[in-house]
Amino acid sequence: MALTSVAEAQSRLLGSVVPLAVETVSIEAAAGRVLAQDLAARRTQPPFAASAMDGYAVRGADAGAGSVLAVIGEAAAGRGLPRPVGPGEAARIFTGAPLPDGADTVVIQEDTARDGDRVTLTAATAPGRNVRPAGLDFAEGHVLLPAGRRLDARALGLAAAMNHGVLPVRRAPRVAVLATGDELVAPGTEPVGPDRIVASNQIAIAAMVRELGGEPIALGIAPDDLDAIRGRIRAGLDAGADVIVLLGGASVGDHDLTGPALAAEGVAFDVQKLAMRPGKPLMLGRRGAVHALGLPGNPVSSHVGAVLFLAPLLRALQGETDPLPRLEPAVLGTPLRANDHRQDYLRATLAVDGGRLVATPASLQDSSVISVLAASNALIVRPPHAPAAAGGDTVDVVRL
Numbered sequence: 001m002a003l004t005s006v007a008e009a010q011s012r013l014l015g016s017v018v019p020l021a022v023e024t025v026s027i028e029a030a031a032g033r034v035l036a037q038d039l040a041a042r043r044t045q046p047p048f049a050a051s052a053m054d055g056y057a058v059r060g061a062d063a064g065a066g067s068v069l070a071v072i073g074e075a076a077a078g079r080g081l082p083r084p085v086g087p088g089e090a091a092r093i094f095t096g097a098p099l100p101d102g103a104d105t106v107v108i109q110e111d112t113a114r115d116g117d118r119v120t121l122t123a124a125t126a127p128g129r130n131v132r133p134a135g136l137d138f139a140e141g142h143v144l145l146p147a148g149r150r151l152d153a154r155a156l157g158l159a160a161a162m163n164h165g166v167l168p169v170r171r172a173p174r175v176a177v178l179a180t181g182d183e184l185v186a187p188g189t190e191p192v193g194p195d196r197i198v199a200s201n202q203i204a205i206a207a208m209v210r211e212l213g214g215e216p217i218a219l220g221i222a223p224d225d226l227d228a229i230r231g232r233i234r235a236g237l238d239a240g241a242d243v244i245v246l247l248g249g250a251s252v253g254d255h256d257l258t259g260p261a262l263a264a265e266g267v268a269f270d271v272q273k274l275a276m277r278p279g280k281p282l283m284l285g286r287r288g289a290v291h292a293l294g295l296p297g298n299p300v301s302s303h304v305g306a307v308l309f310l311a312p313l314l315r316a317l318q319g320e321t322d323p324l325p326r327l328e329p330a331v332l333g334t335p336l337r338a339n340d341h342r343q344d345y346l347r348a349t350l351a352v353d354g355g356r357l358v359a360t361p362a363s364l365q366d367s368s369v370i371s372v373l374a375a376s377n378a379l380i381v382r383p384p385h386a387p388a389a390a391g392g393d394t395v396d397v398v399r400l
Protein backbone atom coordinates (compact mmCIF):
# COMPACT_ATOMS: atom_id res chain seq x y z
CA MET A 1 0.00 0.00 0.00
CA ALA A 2 1.34 3.45 -0.95
CA LEU A 3 2.38 5.68 1.95
CA THR A 4 0.51 8.97 2.29
CA SER A 5 2.54 12.12 2.96
CA VAL A 6 2.01 13.96 6.23
CA ALA A 7 0.82 17.11 4.42
CA GLU A 8 -1.70 15.14 2.34
CA ALA A 9 -2.99 13.29 5.39
CA GLN A 10 -3.37 16.54 7.35
CA SER A 11 -5.20 18.13 4.46
CA ARG A 12 -7.61 15.17 4.14
CA LEU A 13 -8.20 15.24 7.88
CA LEU A 14 -8.86 18.98 8.15
CA GLY A 15 -10.92 18.95 4.96
CA SER A 16 -13.31 16.52 6.65
CA VAL A 17 -13.85 18.55 9.83
CA VAL A 18 -17.17 20.19 10.62
CA PRO A 19 -16.77 22.42 13.71
CA LEU A 20 -18.78 21.32 16.71
CA ALA A 21 -21.97 23.06 17.83
CA VAL A 22 -21.93 26.42 19.63
CA GLU A 23 -22.93 26.58 23.27
CA THR A 24 -23.14 29.45 25.73
CA VAL A 25 -21.20 29.06 28.96
CA SER A 26 -20.43 31.29 31.91
CA ILE A 27 -17.20 33.23 31.54
CA GLU A 28 -15.69 31.25 34.41
CA ALA A 29 -16.36 28.01 32.56
CA ALA A 30 -14.99 29.35 29.26
CA ALA A 31 -11.30 29.12 30.21
CA GLY A 32 -9.43 27.12 27.58
CA ARG A 33 -12.41 26.94 25.23
CA VAL A 34 -12.56 28.47 21.74
CA LEU A 35 -14.71 31.49 20.97
CA ALA A 36 -17.41 30.68 18.41
CA GLN A 37 -18.36 34.23 17.36
CA ASP A 38 -16.59 37.57 17.03
CA LEU A 39 -16.83 39.34 20.38
CA ALA A 40 -17.51 43.08 20.51
CA ALA A 41 -17.02 45.33 23.53
CA ARG A 42 -20.25 46.02 25.39
CA ARG A 43 -18.78 49.18 26.90
CA THR A 44 -15.96 51.68 26.51
CA GLN A 45 -12.90 51.20 28.71
CA PRO A 46 -12.12 53.24 30.66
CA PRO A 47 -15.66 54.60 30.45
CA PHE A 48 -14.52 58.05 31.69
CA ALA A 49 -11.24 59.96 31.87
CA ALA A 50 -9.59 58.42 34.91
CA SER A 51 -6.71 59.28 37.16
CA ALA A 52 -3.65 57.03 36.79
CA MET A 53 -2.18 58.13 40.13
CA ASP A 54 -3.00 59.19 43.68
CA GLY A 55 -2.72 62.99 44.00
CA TYR A 56 -4.66 66.12 43.09
CA ALA A 57 -6.77 66.82 40.01
CA VAL A 58 -6.16 70.37 38.77
CA ARG A 59 -6.51 72.50 35.68
CA GLY A 60 -3.35 72.39 33.50
CA ALA A 61 -2.94 76.16 33.85
CA ASP A 62 -2.69 75.74 37.64
CA ALA A 63 -0.13 72.89 37.55
CA GLY A 64 3.01 75.00 37.85
CA ALA A 65 5.44 74.68 40.76
CA GLY A 66 4.47 76.91 43.68
CA SER A 67 0.72 77.02 42.89
CA VAL A 68 -1.37 77.16 46.04
CA LEU A 69 -4.83 75.70 45.40
CA ALA A 70 -8.04 75.29 47.41
CA VAL A 71 -8.97 71.61 47.95
CA ILE A 72 -12.69 71.38 47.17
CA GLY A 73 -13.39 67.69 47.73
CA GLU A 74 -12.40 64.17 46.85
CA ALA A 75 -12.76 61.78 43.90
CA ALA A 76 -12.13 58.09 44.54
CA ALA A 77 -12.55 54.95 42.42
CA GLY A 78 -16.28 54.33 42.19
CA ARG A 79 -17.13 57.75 43.63
CA GLY A 80 -16.60 60.81 41.42
CA LEU A 81 -16.71 64.44 42.58
CA PRO A 82 -20.10 65.87 41.67
CA ARG A 83 -18.82 69.42 41.01
CA PRO A 84 -16.22 70.85 38.62
CA VAL A 85 -12.73 71.98 39.53
CA GLY A 86 -12.41 75.72 38.86
CA PRO A 87 -9.37 77.96 38.45
CA GLY A 88 -7.31 78.03 41.66
CA GLU A 89 -8.92 74.77 42.84
CA ALA A 90 -7.78 71.17 43.28
CA ALA A 91 -9.64 67.93 44.06
CA ARG A 92 -8.02 65.16 46.09
CA ILE A 93 -8.05 62.17 43.71
CA PHE A 94 -7.10 58.48 43.84
CA THR A 95 -6.02 56.01 41.18
CA GLY A 96 -8.93 54.91 39.00
CA ALA A 97 -11.24 57.78 40.04
CA PRO A 98 -13.13 59.72 37.37
CA LEU A 99 -11.41 63.02 36.64
CA PRO A 100 -13.73 65.84 37.76
CA ASP A 101 -15.01 68.23 35.09
CA GLY A 102 -12.71 71.18 34.63
CA ALA A 103 -9.57 69.29 35.66
CA ASP A 104 -7.29 67.82 32.99
CA THR A 105 -4.14 67.02 34.97
CA VAL A 106 -3.26 64.96 38.04
CA VAL A 107 -0.36 66.10 40.22
CA ILE A 108 1.02 63.12 42.11
CA GLN A 109 0.85 63.51 45.87
CA GLU A 110 4.64 63.24 46.16
CA ASP A 111 4.81 66.65 44.37
CA THR A 112 2.46 68.38 46.80
CA ALA A 113 2.33 69.71 50.38
CA ARG A 114 -1.07 69.63 52.02
CA ASP A 115 -2.09 72.06 54.73
CA GLY A 116 -5.74 71.81 55.78
CA ASP A 117 -7.91 72.73 52.81
CA ARG A 118 -4.96 74.13 50.83
CA VAL A 119 -2.42 72.24 48.74
CA THR A 120 0.89 73.67 47.45
CA LEU A 121 2.38 72.12 44.30
CA THR A 122 6.09 71.56 44.93
CA ALA A 123 6.98 70.61 41.34
CA ALA A 124 5.54 71.49 37.94
CA THR A 125 3.34 68.87 36.18
CA ALA A 126 2.75 69.03 32.42
CA PRO A 127 -0.91 69.62 31.52
CA GLY A 128 -2.70 66.34 30.80
CA ARG A 129 -0.27 64.21 32.81
CA ASN A 130 -1.42 61.14 34.76
CA VAL A 131 -4.81 61.00 33.09
CA ARG A 132 -6.15 58.06 31.13
CA PRO A 133 -8.60 59.32 28.52
CA ALA A 134 -11.96 57.60 28.09
CA GLY A 135 -11.62 54.76 25.57
CA LEU A 136 -7.85 54.49 25.98
CA ASP A 137 -8.19 50.70 26.08
CA PHE A 138 -11.20 50.07 23.83
CA ALA A 139 -14.46 51.51 22.61
CA GLU A 140 -17.96 50.04 22.77
CA GLY A 141 -18.86 48.06 19.66
CA HIS A 142 -15.32 47.22 18.63
CA VAL A 143 -14.55 43.54 17.92
CA LEU A 144 -11.54 42.73 20.05
CA LEU A 145 -11.67 38.93 20.08
CA PRO A 146 -12.32 37.07 16.81
CA ALA A 147 -14.17 33.78 16.42
CA GLY A 148 -11.60 31.00 16.64
CA ARG A 149 -9.56 32.61 19.42
CA ARG A 150 -8.73 30.22 22.22
CA LEU A 151 -9.76 31.76 25.53
CA ASP A 152 -6.47 31.82 27.38
CA ALA A 153 -6.10 33.91 30.52
CA ARG A 154 -5.38 37.10 28.59
CA ALA A 155 -8.32 36.72 26.21
CA LEU A 156 -10.66 35.78 29.05
CA GLY A 157 -9.65 38.83 31.09
CA LEU A 158 -10.37 41.04 28.11
CA ALA A 159 -13.77 39.40 27.53
CA ALA A 160 -14.65 40.08 31.17
CA ALA A 161 -13.56 43.75 30.89
CA MET A 162 -15.78 43.99 27.81
CA ASN A 163 -18.63 43.10 30.21
CA HIS A 164 -19.47 39.63 28.95
CA GLY A 165 -20.74 37.32 31.67
CA VAL A 166 -21.39 34.44 29.27
CA LEU A 167 -19.56 33.49 26.10
CA PRO A 168 -20.40 31.56 22.91
CA VAL A 169 -17.89 28.73 22.58
CA ARG A 170 -17.62 25.53 20.58
CA ARG A 171 -18.66 22.41 22.43
CA ALA A 172 -15.67 20.62 23.97
CA PRO A 173 -14.80 17.59 21.84
CA ARG A 174 -15.35 14.26 23.60
CA VAL A 175 -12.46 11.97 22.87
CA ALA A 176 -12.66 8.25 23.70
CA VAL A 177 -9.21 6.76 24.26
CA LEU A 178 -8.56 3.01 24.20
CA ALA A 179 -5.24 1.26 24.72
CA THR A 180 -4.96 -2.20 23.17
CA GLY A 181 -2.53 -5.00 23.86
CA ASP A 182 -2.47 -8.32 25.76
CA GLU A 183 0.77 -7.19 27.43
CA LEU A 184 -0.60 -3.99 28.95
CA VAL A 185 -1.43 -3.27 32.59
CA ALA A 186 -2.62 -0.01 34.09
CA PRO A 187 0.01 2.22 35.75
CA GLY A 188 0.36 1.45 39.44
CA THR A 189 -0.45 -2.24 39.04
CA GLU A 190 1.44 -4.47 41.54
CA PRO A 191 2.79 -6.97 40.76
CA VAL A 192 3.09 -6.18 37.06
CA GLY A 193 3.75 -9.81 36.08
CA PRO A 194 6.14 -11.35 33.57
CA ASP A 195 6.10 -10.21 29.93
CA ARG A 196 3.90 -7.30 30.85
CA ILE A 197 4.29 -3.59 29.95
CA VAL A 198 2.85 -0.67 31.87
CA ALA A 199 0.50 1.15 29.52
CA SER A 200 1.33 4.85 29.32
CA ASN A 201 0.10 6.12 25.96
CA GLN A 202 -3.55 6.40 27.01
CA ILE A 203 -2.51 8.56 29.97
CA ALA A 204 -0.40 10.88 27.79
CA ILE A 205 -3.07 11.15 25.11
CA ALA A 206 -5.84 11.89 27.62
CA ALA A 207 -3.65 14.63 29.11
CA MET A 208 -3.12 16.09 25.66
CA VAL A 209 -6.87 16.03 25.04
CA ARG A 210 -7.43 18.06 28.22
CA GLU A 211 -4.69 20.53 27.30
CA LEU A 212 -6.49 21.06 23.99
CA GLY A 213 -9.85 21.82 25.61
CA GLY A 214 -11.36 18.37 25.04
CA GLU A 215 -12.98 15.87 27.41
CA PRO A 216 -11.29 12.46 27.45
CA ILE A 217 -13.43 9.37 27.87
CA ALA A 218 -11.25 6.59 29.26
CA LEU A 219 -12.09 3.28 27.57
CA GLY A 220 -9.34 1.50 29.49
CA ILE A 221 -7.18 -1.29 28.10
CA ALA A 222 -8.51 -3.96 25.77
CA PRO A 223 -6.78 -7.26 24.95
CA ASP A 224 -5.76 -8.07 21.38
CA ASP A 225 -9.18 -9.50 20.61
CA LEU A 226 -11.37 -8.26 17.78
CA ASP A 227 -14.67 -8.56 19.65
CA ALA A 228 -13.26 -6.96 22.78
CA ILE A 229 -11.92 -3.98 20.81
CA ARG A 230 -15.18 -3.66 18.87
CA GLY A 231 -17.11 -3.66 22.14
CA ARG A 232 -14.98 -0.80 23.50
CA ILE A 233 -15.38 1.19 20.27
CA ARG A 234 -19.16 0.85 20.64
CA ALA A 235 -18.89 1.93 24.27
CA GLY A 236 -17.06 5.06 23.10
CA LEU A 237 -19.73 5.80 20.51
CA ASP A 238 -22.47 5.23 23.11
CA ALA A 239 -20.72 7.70 25.41
CA GLY A 240 -21.10 10.34 22.70
CA ALA A 241 -17.51 10.45 21.49
CA ASP A 242 -16.71 12.91 18.71
CA VAL A 243 -13.34 11.24 18.26
CA ILE A 244 -12.25 7.65 18.94
CA VAL A 245 -8.52 7.12 19.47
CA LEU A 246 -7.20 3.57 19.41
CA LEU A 247 -3.66 3.02 20.59
CA GLY A 248 -1.46 0.13 19.45
CA GLY A 249 -2.28 -2.81 17.25
CA ALA A 250 -1.91 -0.59 14.19
CA SER A 251 0.80 -2.53 12.37
CA VAL A 252 0.78 -5.73 10.32
CA GLY A 253 1.33 -8.37 13.01
CA ASP A 254 -1.12 -11.20 13.72
CA HIS A 255 -2.32 -9.38 16.84
CA ASP A 256 -2.71 -5.95 15.26
CA LEU A 257 -6.48 -5.65 15.20
CA THR A 258 -7.40 -2.01 15.60
CA GLY A 259 -7.80 -1.42 11.83
CA PRO A 260 -10.10 -4.45 11.37
CA ALA A 261 -12.06 -3.53 14.52
CA LEU A 262 -12.63 0.05 13.34
CA ALA A 263 -13.62 -1.18 9.86
CA ALA A 264 -16.03 -3.71 11.38
CA GLU A 265 -17.65 -0.88 13.34
CA GLY A 266 -18.27 1.06 10.12
CA VAL A 267 -15.23 3.33 10.00
CA ALA A 268 -14.07 4.26 6.49
CA PHE A 269 -10.40 5.18 6.27
CA ASP A 270 -9.01 8.31 4.63
CA VAL A 271 -5.42 7.35 5.46
CA GLN A 272 -3.87 4.04 6.53
CA LYS A 273 -0.10 4.29 6.28
CA LEU A 274 2.02 7.38 6.41
CA ALA A 275 5.38 8.33 4.95
CA MET A 276 6.62 9.44 8.35
CA ARG A 277 8.88 8.29 11.16
CA PRO A 278 7.95 7.63 13.85
CA GLY A 279 4.35 6.72 13.21
CA LYS A 280 4.08 4.90 9.89
CA PRO A 281 1.12 2.68 10.87
CA LEU A 282 -1.31 5.52 11.56
CA MET A 283 -4.97 5.42 10.59
CA LEU A 284 -7.39 8.29 10.01
CA GLY A 285 -11.01 7.53 9.34
CA ARG A 286 -14.60 8.50 9.97
CA ARG A 287 -17.93 6.98 10.77
CA GLY A 288 -20.44 9.72 9.98
CA ALA A 289 -19.40 12.77 11.98
CA VAL A 290 -17.23 10.73 14.35
CA HIS A 291 -13.51 10.79 13.64
CA ALA A 292 -11.36 7.71 14.32
CA LEU A 293 -7.61 7.72 14.81
CA GLY A 294 -5.47 4.64 15.11
CA LEU A 295 -2.09 5.57 16.56
CA PRO A 296 0.86 3.18 16.73
CA GLY A 297 1.66 1.54 20.02
CA ASN A 298 5.25 2.72 20.34
CA PRO A 299 4.96 5.58 22.82
CA VAL A 300 6.92 8.11 20.77
CA SER A 301 5.01 7.18 17.61
CA SER A 302 1.75 7.56 19.50
CA HIS A 303 2.73 10.98 20.81
CA VAL A 304 4.15 12.35 17.56
CA GLY A 305 1.07 11.08 15.70
CA ALA A 306 -1.13 12.87 18.21
CA VAL A 307 0.84 16.12 17.85
CA LEU A 308 0.50 15.99 14.07
CA PHE A 309 -3.09 14.72 13.76
CA LEU A 310 -5.09 14.57 16.99
CA ALA A 311 -4.14 18.07 18.15
CA PRO A 312 -5.01 19.73 14.80
CA LEU A 313 -8.25 17.73 14.67
CA LEU A 314 -9.31 18.90 18.13
CA ARG A 315 -8.37 22.51 17.36
CA ALA A 316 -10.31 22.41 14.08
CA LEU A 317 -13.38 20.81 15.72
CA GLN A 318 -13.35 23.75 18.14
CA GLY A 319 -13.18 26.25 15.28
CA GLU A 320 -9.56 27.37 15.60
CA THR A 321 -8.54 28.95 12.32
CA ASP A 322 -4.91 27.81 12.18
CA PRO A 323 -4.97 24.28 13.64
CA LEU A 324 -1.74 22.77 12.30
CA PRO A 325 1.44 22.70 14.42
CA ARG A 326 3.55 25.78 13.73
CA LEU A 327 6.92 25.27 12.04
CA GLU A 328 9.78 27.50 13.20
CA PRO A 329 13.28 27.82 11.82
CA ALA A 330 16.21 26.82 14.02
CA VAL A 331 19.82 25.94 13.38
CA LEU A 332 21.09 22.42 13.80
CA GLY A 333 23.30 21.75 16.81
CA THR A 334 24.83 18.60 15.28
CA PRO A 335 25.05 17.21 11.73
CA LEU A 336 22.38 14.84 10.35
CA ARG A 337 22.53 12.08 7.79
CA ALA A 338 20.51 12.24 4.56
CA ASN A 339 16.89 11.19 5.08
CA ASP A 340 15.02 8.38 3.32
CA HIS A 341 11.48 8.48 1.88
CA ARG A 342 9.71 9.02 5.24
CA GLN A 343 9.35 12.48 6.77
CA ASP A 344 11.32 12.29 9.99
CA TYR A 345 10.43 13.91 13.32
CA LEU A 346 13.53 13.87 15.50
CA ARG A 347 13.25 14.43 19.23
CA ALA A 348 15.41 17.43 20.04
CA THR A 349 16.32 20.06 22.58
CA LEU A 350 15.68 23.64 21.55
CA ALA A 351 17.72 26.33 23.29
CA VAL A 352 18.96 29.85 22.62
CA ASP A 353 22.72 29.79 22.14
CA GLY A 354 24.73 32.83 21.06
CA GLY A 355 21.50 34.64 20.12
CA ARG A 356 20.35 31.81 17.82
CA LEU A 357 17.71 29.17 18.35
CA VAL A 358 19.62 25.89 18.22
CA ALA A 359 17.96 22.47 17.85
CA THR A 360 20.08 19.54 18.98
CA PRO A 361 18.71 16.08 18.15
CA ALA A 362 18.80 13.43 20.86
CA SER A 363 21.29 10.66 20.15
CA LEU A 364 18.71 7.92 20.81
CA GLN A 365 15.79 8.18 18.35
CA ASP A 366 14.14 4.77 18.95
CA SER A 367 10.35 5.21 18.88
CA SER A 368 9.92 3.23 22.09
CA VAL A 369 12.03 5.56 24.26
CA ILE A 370 9.71 7.65 26.44
CA SER A 371 12.44 9.22 28.58
CA VAL A 372 14.00 10.97 25.58
CA LEU A 373 10.58 12.23 24.49
CA ALA A 374 9.91 13.66 27.94
CA ALA A 375 13.33 15.35 27.99
CA SER A 376 12.80 16.90 24.53
CA ASN A 377 11.02 20.15 23.85
CA ALA A 378 10.89 20.09 20.07
CA LEU A 379 10.79 17.89 16.99
CA ILE A 380 13.16 18.54 14.09
CA VAL A 381 11.24 18.01 10.84
CA ARG A 382 13.27 16.31 8.10
CA PRO A 383 11.40 16.18 4.78
CA PRO A 384 11.57 13.02 2.67
CA HIS A 385 14.93 12.69 0.91
CA ALA A 386 16.42 15.68 2.74
CA PRO A 387 20.16 15.71 2.00
CA ALA A 388 22.74 15.38 4.76
CA ALA A 389 22.83 18.53 6.90
CA ALA A 390 25.73 20.15 8.74
CA GLY A 391 25.71 21.73 12.18
CA GLY A 392 24.57 25.35 11.71
CA ASP A 393 22.23 24.51 8.80
CA THR A 394 18.66 25.78 9.15
CA VAL A 395 15.90 23.24 9.83
CA ASP A 396 12.22 23.45 10.70
CA VAL A 397 11.14 22.54 14.21
CA VAL A 398 7.82 21.99 15.95
CA ARG A 399 7.77 22.86 19.64
CA LEU A 400 6.42 20.20 21.98
Ligand SMILES: Nc1nc2c(c(=O)[nH]1)N[C@H]1C(S)=C(S)[C@@H](COP(=O)(O)OP(=O)(O)OC[C@H]3O[C@@H](n4cnc5c(N)ncnc54)[C@H](O)[C@@H]3O)O[C@H]1N2
Pocket residue numbers: 179180181183184197198199200201202247248249250251252253256278279280281295296297298299301367
Ligand atom coordinates in the same frame (compact mmCIF):
# COMPACT_ATOMS: atom_id res chain seq x y z
N1 LIG B 1 6.67 -6.16 9.84
C1 LIG B 1 6.46 -4.92 10.30
N2 LIG B 1 6.49 -4.70 11.59
C2 LIG B 1 6.28 -3.49 12.08
C3 LIG B 1 6.07 -2.40 11.19
C4 LIG B 1 6.00 -2.68 9.82
O1 LIG B 1 5.78 -1.78 8.98
N3 LIG B 1 6.20 -3.97 9.42
N4 LIG B 1 5.93 -1.14 11.72
C5 LIG B 1 6.63 -0.91 12.93
C6 LIG B 1 6.32 0.39 13.41
S1 LIG B 1 6.99 1.67 12.54
C7 LIG B 1 5.62 0.61 14.56
S2 LIG B 1 5.42 2.21 15.15
C8 LIG B 1 5.06 -0.45 15.35
C9 LIG B 1 3.65 -0.05 15.75
O2 LIG B 1 2.91 -1.15 15.88
P1 LIG B 1 1.52 -1.25 16.62
O3 LIG B 1 0.73 -0.02 16.53
O4 LIG B 1 0.90 -2.49 16.13
O5 LIG B 1 1.94 -1.35 18.14
P2 LIG B 1 1.98 -2.57 19.13
O6 LIG B 1 2.57 -3.73 18.41
O7 LIG B 1 0.66 -2.73 19.70
O8 LIG B 1 2.98 -2.03 20.19
C10 LIG B 1 4.27 -1.57 19.87
C11 LIG B 1 5.04 -1.36 21.17
O9 LIG B 1 4.40 -0.36 21.92
C12 LIG B 1 3.99 -0.83 23.22
N5 LIG B 1 2.70 -0.24 23.57
C13 LIG B 1 1.52 -0.50 22.98
N6 LIG B 1 0.55 0.20 23.58
C14 LIG B 1 1.11 0.88 24.57
C15 LIG B 1 0.62 1.78 25.56
N7 LIG B 1 -0.69 2.09 25.65
N8 LIG B 1 1.49 2.32 26.41
C16 LIG B 1 2.81 2.01 26.35
N9 LIG B 1 3.33 1.17 25.44
C17 LIG B 1 2.49 0.60 24.58
C18 LIG B 1 3.89 -2.31 23.05
O10 LIG B 1 4.02 -2.98 24.24
C19 LIG B 1 5.02 -2.58 22.07
O11 LIG B 1 6.24 -2.67 22.75
O12 LIG B 1 5.07 -1.67 14.62
C20 LIG B 1 6.35 -1.96 14.01
N10 LIG B 1 6.30 -3.25 13.43
Ligand code: MOO
Pocket residue numbers: 276277278279280281296298300301367368
Ligand atom coordinates in the same frame (compact mmCIF):
# COMPACT_ATOMS: atom_id res chain seq x y z
O1 MOO C 1 6.23 4.35 13.24
MO1 MOO C 1 7.32 3.34 14.04
O2 MOO C 1 7.22 4.64 15.00
O3 MOO C 1 8.75 4.10 13.15
O4 MOO C 1 8.39 2.77 15.29
